[in-house]
Amino acid sequence: MGKTYILKGDVARPGRIEVEKGTTLRQIIDDLGGGMANGKAFKAMQIGGPSGGLITEDQLDLPLDAKALAPYGCRRGDGVITVLDEDRCMVDVVYSFLRATQADFCGKCISCREGTKRMAELMGELVEYKADDAATGMLLELGEVVHMTAFCALGKGSATTLETAAAAFPDDFQNHIEGRCPLCEKETRLPIAPGDGIPYDRKRIVIDPDKCKGCSRCARSCHAEAISGELKSPFKIDPDKCVKCYTCIELCAFGAIEEVTIDG
Numbered sequence: 001m002g003k004t005y006i007l008k009g010d011v012a013r014p015g016r017i018e019v020e021k022g023t024t025l026r027q028i029i030d031d032l033g034g035g036m037a038n039g040k041a042f043k044a045m046q047i048g049g050p051s052g053g054l055i056t057e058d059q060l061d062l063p064l065d066a067k068a069l070a071p072y073g074c075r076r077g078d079g080v081i082t083v084l085d086e087d088r089c090m091v092d093v094v095y096s097f098l099r100a101t102q103a104d105f106c107g108k109c110i111s112c113r114e115g116t117k118r119m120a121e122l123m124g125e126l127v128e129y130k131a132d133d134a135a136t137g138m139l140l141e142l143g144e145v146v147h148m149t150a151f152c153a154l155g156k157g158s159a160t161t162l163e164t165a166a167a168a169f170p171d172d173f174q175n176h177i178e179g180r181c182p183l184c185e186k187e188t189r190l191p192i193a194p195g196d197g198i199p200y201d202r203k204r205i206v207i208d209p210d211k212c213k214g215c216s217r218c219a220r221s222c223h224a225e226a227i228s229g230e231l232k233s234p235f236k237i238d239p240d241k242c243v244k245c246y247t248c249i250e251l252c253a254f255g256a257i258e259e260v261t262i263d264g
Ligand code: SF4
Pocket: 105, 106, 107, 108, 109, 110, 112, 113, 150, 151, 152, 153, 154, 155, 156, 243, 245
């Protein structure tokens, strides 16, 4: 059985997909997503939501695999894959993802809470052609600081989409610094809405006791010390301590940990 993801954005058939081991990113677009929508060309693919990163055309033959994608800043994260076509401005896309951090992150640590807020403000200024070279440089530096000082993987990855977009699509950023973006001018569609649409307080990370082998790997990797248990018995997650960083889901070799939605 494969892993479940949500495929969205500029593909012909967005929706919930089951991805078998070894499936390449290109196969995800062409076979599972029915190809690019409206005959447009591929520009980038965002994997992992607000703490994930951007994949470009020359990386599409990589498999959807944590080890293969880690060098590109991508992680499973919220399990959402967003495909972006040639008409998307990456400055606008990054702004959408940075704004999503405000709803998706728990706000427990100052670095992430205040840092991502300021990053979103600076990004908003860039979108509106109000940020110059220096302000854009400050935005990238702030992303590095948050990466180094945030408590969990969610905060640490909050600037990865920005960093990968700035490196791969410098022209989009330069257009906004210079005050005119042809893509934003012609764009008439609704902006990309990152995430799975479930509010933070309705998400919960849980361990399935029938699948858990009691190996303790998740507990040893949880920065929030939210996971406990006895070796060779099912482990448990304390929802009051869990910051929903997805690290344990990515690490469990038995697929015993999942995100569930609770009644709101
Ligand atoms: S615990 Fe994680 S998600 Fe919460 S504010 Fe800190 S870095 Fe952000």
